[in-house]
Amino acid sequence: MSDTALEATGLGKRFGRRGGWALRDAAFRLPAGRVCALVGPNGAGKSTLLALAAGLLPPTEGRLTVLGGTPAGARARVGFVAQDKPLYPQLTVAETLRMGADLNPERWDAATAEQVVAGGDLDPRSRIRSLSGGQRTRVALALALGKRPELLLLDEPMADLDPLARHELMGTLMAEAAQYGTTIVMSSHVVAELEDSCDHLLLAGSGRIRLAGEIDDLLAAHLRVSGAAESTDLSAHTVVESRVTGRQLTALIRPAGPLPGDLRTSVPSLEELVLAHLRNPGAPALSAAPAVTQGSAA
């Protein structure tokens, strides 16, 4: 088993010959067993990256290895819940789970799939077309988890769930990760929701991966600083964002050496770090994870 879940080098995807790049020059390594937040503004390339990892789209350039091999070769070991949760509308919930069992005879975990469905008080005889958006999400997650995947790719899984369902299903996902060492990549726009559950971050922006690495390492590489606007010179450091209010300067920086002693400093929260990078798309990218290559794609 590879200790790398995903590894991208020079990865790019363009739709159509004349289309723009949905993703370009992506380079990162996601170690196996991590719970990874994939964040970024609308159109940043998150769904494209997940579809590439699920083997549903071919890259235009570069390379992406999944569980140490090609995306197509890893598909049986990967669970994918797409943003629009495609399911067969004419099937019932029970028939959908049976289909999951039939398609994954070696790996199917009926107890987990049924438990996820039961948590939503869903009648197994209900047709998929009669379910609400959140109920469909629950069935799609049940299908993906029932497959007992080594890598679970979730595109905005929590977006249409009520707060209790979010809490319950996030708990189910974390338990899955803890019990089986499942790697989870989860895109979301609600950063605060990810702070407690994720240990790795991929931040996409304008088709580029702008931050990649362990959240603790990324936070440790940044500082929030504040001091007198007149006398504070941050030119030796990488400034992600800076703002002057009256005589006070506050900034989020990546220090490149000692800081003036009169500056007040604090470690940013994940939300502060992400928001600062989203507000400042021109800030230099940072990959805090060592790009160790494990295994190789066929």
Ligand SMILES: Nc1ncnc2c1ncn2[C@@H]1O[C@H](COP(=O)(O)OP(=O)(O)OP(=O)(O)O)[C@@H](O)[C@H]1O
């Ligand atoms: N099938 C497609 N054909 C043409 N362009 C596409 C296609 N899919 C995505 N794109 C373009 O690629 C870019 C990235 O889209 P993508 O869906 O990956 O973004 P995203 O980060 O998931 O956005 P959101 O947060 O809105 O879901 C966008 O400019 C989008 O218009």
